[in-house]
Amino acid sequence: MITAASNARIKFVRNLQARRSAREAERLFVVEGVRLSEEAAKAGARARLVLHTPDLDERGRVVAARLAELGAPVEAVTPAVMAAASDTRAPAGLLAVVPWSDLPLPTPLTLALVLDGLGDPGNVGTALRVAGAAGAQAVFLMPGTVDAYNPKVVRAAMGAHFYLPIVPADWETLPKALAGLDLWLAEAGAGQPYTGVDWRRPAALIVGSEAAGPGAAARALAPGRVTIPMPGRAESLNAAMAAAVLLFEAARQRGTQL
């Protein structure tokens, strides 16, 4: 039982939680809670470390045992130590340190989401979840976007990291990755109404931050502008909401919801 927050392993977890540079150096991230740990186990993740409190429930014990079978060292910790290792105010009884997913891009790529300059981790995480639900096959994260393994992104994405390729990209290499796809830039108040776009064609949707709008590089790359007309009084949606409306319209047109 680890009883001190000063333990080297706990410091290691805290560092991964707090610092993007640490996550990038180790190519590891932290998932918290039974549900996300189950997703990790289902994906066969080889966790580097699993922490649990003594009072972990049966469902949690099952997933900890499964991660142990996959090779993870499992350590009991006191609730105070779990609180120190956790990024949340109300820590779950279970936490796992897992490798970055390295999922291959499907070939051919027919529906992709590109997030440009999104600084809000909840928004990015929700967009990842939405992309995973609507059947996007990959999400590209452009410069200025919070990293995919930020703890708040991980929480909001609800397991998308374990089945959806999430690719840090730049504007020089993106065109090659998206070759052959129609490129649509979501814009507030300007462009073709999204219901008039033919989403049955292979397409990538670029969504920028609601505050700043799409960046110059996105504008230069994407010939198409798509907009969501708002019948109500509100003038805009946040990036995750816009992605939800647009990607589910693509799913509707493609008939992939059957």
Added chain:
Amino acid sequence: MITAASNARIKFVRNLQARRSAREAERLFVVEGVRLSEEAAKAGARARLVLHTPDLDERGRVVAARLAELGAPVEAVTPAVMAAASDTRAPAGLLAVVPWSDLPLPTPLTLALVLDGLGDPGNVGTALRVAGAAGAQAVFLMPGTVDAYNPKVVRAAMGAHFYLPIVPADWETLPKALAGLDLWLAEAGAGQPYTGVDWRRPAALIVGSEAAGPGAAARALAPGRVTIPMPGRAESLNAAMAAAVLLFEAARQRGTQL
């Protein structure tokens, strides 16, 4: 200039921020920031109090002046006092205490959203924003749902409070308010696919919490079950996301996005 957080007016604001019972007793709520204060002013809100820091920018001064014209007492406060009055970690330079909106329900009602048992304020606020964007004419908040004037709800709703009727309701009186509308209960994994529903008919959409699902009263009331098939791997969307997809499908079918 108010320089002490112990000032009675500051205590009054803090109480409204912290306690639902205080908001209900006074029928007041707090909006923070220039953008929400502008929405309040645009709606002609008679603010009971406006607080600003000395460094408020020009746009903020204009809206404070407008709220003063509408009858509000305007007080300068120190940044420390603003921090005490604010619900956010990074307080804006402007805050207003405004009356609950008392917007009439449109007649006839043709598109309404009903939120059942939603405990997460960010989710409720985002659902209000989405409803306002998609052209829903009213949102009913059922028991177990966080109150509409919770500070986090207000922030996420981005001004919906000032143009969208938001109605606290109960299961006894709701049927009368929704008389003549098709009632559709959103459900994960069961029911009619949403793209096959005729949303051109007057309709109310009931959305429950993603954790608990729709409650028994909602199930008893609504004959129709509508679902969002997920072509991807994710199994569910949160309530605000589901509302976005469903209400924008209604808008698409109605052709109200032109």
